[in-house]
Amino acid sequence: MKADANRPVENDMTIVNMADAARTYFSVRAARRAGTPPAQIPLVYFDITRRCDSACVMCAFRDSAARAEDELSTEEIKALAPALASKRARIVSFGGGEPILRPDLEEIIRAFRREGISAHVNSNGLSITPERAASLADAGLSMIYISCDHCAPEKYRRIRNIDGFDRVVSAVECFKSLKRPVPVGINVAVSSLNESALEDIADFFAGMKADKIQFTPVNRLPQHKSMTEETLEPLVPKDIEGVKSTLRKIAGKLDSLHIRSNTRHFIDNIHLAYEGRGRVPCYAGFLWVVIDPAGNVMPCYEYDTGLNLREKTIEEIMDSGEFRSRLREVKACGAKCFDCGSAETGARMRLAHAVGRPFEVYGEIRMHGGA
Numbered sequence: 276m277k278a279d280a281n282r283p284v285e286n287d288m289t290i291v292n293m294a295d296a297a298r299t300y301f302s303v304r305a306a307r308r309a310g311t312p313p314a315q316i317p318l319v320y321f322d323i324t325r326r327c328d329s330a331c332v333m334c335a336f337r338d339s340a341a342r343a344e345d346e347l348s349t350e351e352i353k354a355l356a357p358a359l360a361s362k363r364a365r366i367v368s369f370g371g372g373e374p375i376l377r378p379d380l381e382e383i384i385r386a387f388r389r390e391g392i393s394a395h396v397n398s399n400g401l402s403i404t405p406e407r408a409a410s411l412a413d414a415g416l417s418m419i420y421i422s423c424d425h426c427a428p429e430k431y432r433r434i435r436n437i438d439g440f441d442r443v444v445s446a447v448e449c450f451k452s453l454k455r456p457v458p459v460g461i462n463v464a465v466s467s468l469n470e471s472a473l474e475d476i477a478d479f480f481a482g483m484k485a486d487k488i489q490f491t492p493v494n495r496l497p498q499h500k501s502m503t504e505e506t507l508e509p510l511v512p513k514d515i516e517g518v519k520s521t522l523r524k525i526a527g528k529l530d531s532l533h534i535r536s537n538t539r540h541f542i543d544n545i546h547l548a549y550e551g552r553g554r555v556p557c558y559a560g561f562l563w564v565v566i567d568p569a570g571n572v573m574p575c576y577e578y579d580t581g582l583n584l585r586e587k588t589i590e591e592i593m594d595s596g597e598f599r600s601r602l603r604e605v606k607a608c609g610a611k612c613f614d615c616g617s618a619e620t621g622a623r624m625r626l627a628h629a630v631g632r633p634f635e636v637y638g639e640i641r642m643h644g645g646a
């Protein structure tokens with residue numbers, strides 16, 4: 276067939292990415308089945324600080340005593356970019372705390388983009404200015420996720436303990452109004468404090484042309500060690516079945532607007548989050564690794580390895596006996612937790628999802644995979 280000389284380059288990249296994504300998909304599934312360290316680690320959750328300028332009621336990651344000097348330095352983080360590229364990392368998701376508080380974030384993003392790795396940032400949006408949005412975009416930011424759990428300012432304040440809703444709206448506008456807009460995802464933590472407003476929140480950010488709006492349950496993940504039953508209980512939605520049917524409606528509406536949202540599998544099983552159990556195989560350590568601000572590497576926060584990037588390379592860590600034994604524990608974990616990171620990703624790794632929702636998978640890869 277004659278090649279179409281007018282076809283946009285982006286389409287060529289997408290085809291390459293799709294073939295590459297298929298190879299990665301089967302390689303990761305095979306590694307999990309065998310329980311062995313994967314040859315490649317496509318996704319890295321890299322928490323680069325525990326400092327944060329918000330104080331959300333459902334948070335377990337902010338540390339008010341965290342100090343910048345205890346975090347990996349700019350040079351230490353940049354040095355990881357080629358090492359992770361050699362493990363075929365596709366996406367590094369920088370989180371925290373609030374990663375925007377690090378003034379070297381642009382320098383870090385540049386280092387990863389130079390290696391062909393997509394750079395995502397999870398932010399609360401509070402300190403985004405037009406200038407910062409432009410400099411992050413110039414550095415090559417691939418996608419920004421902004422967390423916001425309400426669209427009424429006083430309710431936002433109740434959840435986040437800060438007057439910040441207007442700043443969140445402004446942050447979304449900053450990224451959407453750039454000459455080359457950065458895709459914006461909105462993360463909404465579902466709790467009793469917003470269960471009756473979920474559709475309004477989705478409508479609000481759909482009206483702002485968000486590219487993805489996803490919901491995650493407030494729950495007591497094993498890694499949320501500071502969340503006790505006493506703090507969790509008042510946050511559990513009163514009508515979980517009502518939440519599910521609202522989320523189904525929202526997902527259908529967003530789908531028709533070509534805005535990405537949660538998988539149907541995730542929504543249908545979201546009640547399990549509030550019961551402290553899950554129903555999808557977990558790919559921690561097989562599809563992704565977690566790196567904390569001090570350089571510790573682990574499959575997930577529940578299964579620390581005691582191995583640090585200041586002492587060993589990522590290759591040495593992933594080939595180590597400690598990491599292998601943690602992988603065995605992950606396989607036996609039985610999906611005790613159920614959040615966006617583990618359950619949603621596990622849901623997307625199901626063969627039924629890949630085969631049954633090819634356009635959704637294609638859309639996800641296009642949005643996330645194009646480094």
Ligand code: SF4
Pocket residue numbers: 327328329330331333334335336337371372373398399422
């Ligand atoms: S913005 Fe994130 S890290 Fe900061 S307090 Fe809220 S949930 Fe925690």
Ligand code: SF4
Pocket residue numbers: 497498557558559574575576577578604605608609610611612613617
């Ligand atoms: S289900 Fe996965 S992410 Fe959750 S605790 Fe178990 S291994 Fe960790």
